[in-house]
Amino acid sequence: MGRRGPLITLLVVVVLAGILLAVNLARSPSNQAGSGTAGQAGSPAGQTGSLAAPPAAEVAPSAAAPAPAVPPAPGSTPSQFPGQAKYTGYTDGNHAAIAVTVRGGKVSAYLCDGKAVEGWYQGSATGGTVEAKGRGTNALSGTLSGTKLSGTVSAGGKSWTYSAAPAAAPAGLYRSKATTGTTGWIKDSSGKVTGLRNAGGRVEPAPPLDPSTAQSVEGGDQVVGQ
């Protein structure tokens, strides 16, 4: 061992980091279709067709231009959702917070302005687009461009455009269902929480988010109707 021990340690660390990074790259959304390691259940449908999807980093600069509710320009390849992902963001003008969770091609989402407007949505993710419906005419649609999700969302007869970015726990969507009502919280990547409680149609301020009682919502969880 002697003097080479520390160098071997260093080498092992670099090799392990390299392996993990390579596995991550192979499984990143845009490469997943062409990767043999993407065998996990829950890969969204419709991924297998697009081997030509460019790496996310190359798509990213064009993601700055939000194209809500407009299909991607002809010739551009839409980005693909990973098997499991969540996105948090705000409607344009910061009217309300939005959280969209995707798991295995299923979508659960929540819109909440923290004051009066809120809505739960459920639907599906196909390729790089999400379509979800809520109570009544409430609806949500979105398109993934690079890693950013943008689109339109409606609640209570009003409609907004939004953009959302990938988020990792503890950011995300939380829900608590009790006899006092159903409460939803959106925690954004900076830790800011927006929430409301809906007690049988009456909307009231949400209690503070308590992670030990609130359920973390992932795509596919039942959030609309019972």
Place this chain on the structure above:
Amino acid sequence: MSNPSYPPGDSGPYDTHHEEPDPGPPGPPDLSDPKAGGILAPLLVGCLVAVLLGVYGNLHEPTGFSINLAGFTSGAYAKAWLATAAVLLGVVQIASAWVMYGNSPTASASWLPGLHRWSGRIAVLLTVPVVIHCLFALGFQVDSTRVLVHSLLGCVFYGAFVAKMLSLTRRGLPGWMLPVLGGTLFTALIGLWLTSSVWLFGSKGLHF
């Protein structure tokens, strides 16, 4: 640093140094001194690693996801527990170094250097999946003081690690160098842990 000389009989990572006399009080490296290269090279490489990690974290478009480990409720909890295990091993590092440097009333046992080496190796290996998730899924962020401090400390940690591993292979380093690098590593690790695992356990509850 009351006792900068190496303990006799130490066959640990410090074994390349025993024949060196007490290097005397630390001073600024003298560039004309051949030993200065031995001090500076590992430090410069360490600084380079720290800066490169920060640049990569800043340039790489965060994906928001990364591969997860089975058995934990989320990637964040897997990271928090890996980091907690690394901190426990870090405490073993400090304690074993403390005894090896002759600060303990009892003599240094022959197995201590081995314990020091292997606890350190395992600790650093445990942090690798954590940092890859940080870099790949989240990137270098400045959104809040906690996140900024965490990002900076992450870069410092691996810079100090590289500097320490490279220093261990060199002879004739001043006695303060390894303790300073080791101390930097431990301090950065504790800071990283406080700004991530402890924060997560405090805000989302202590569970797996």
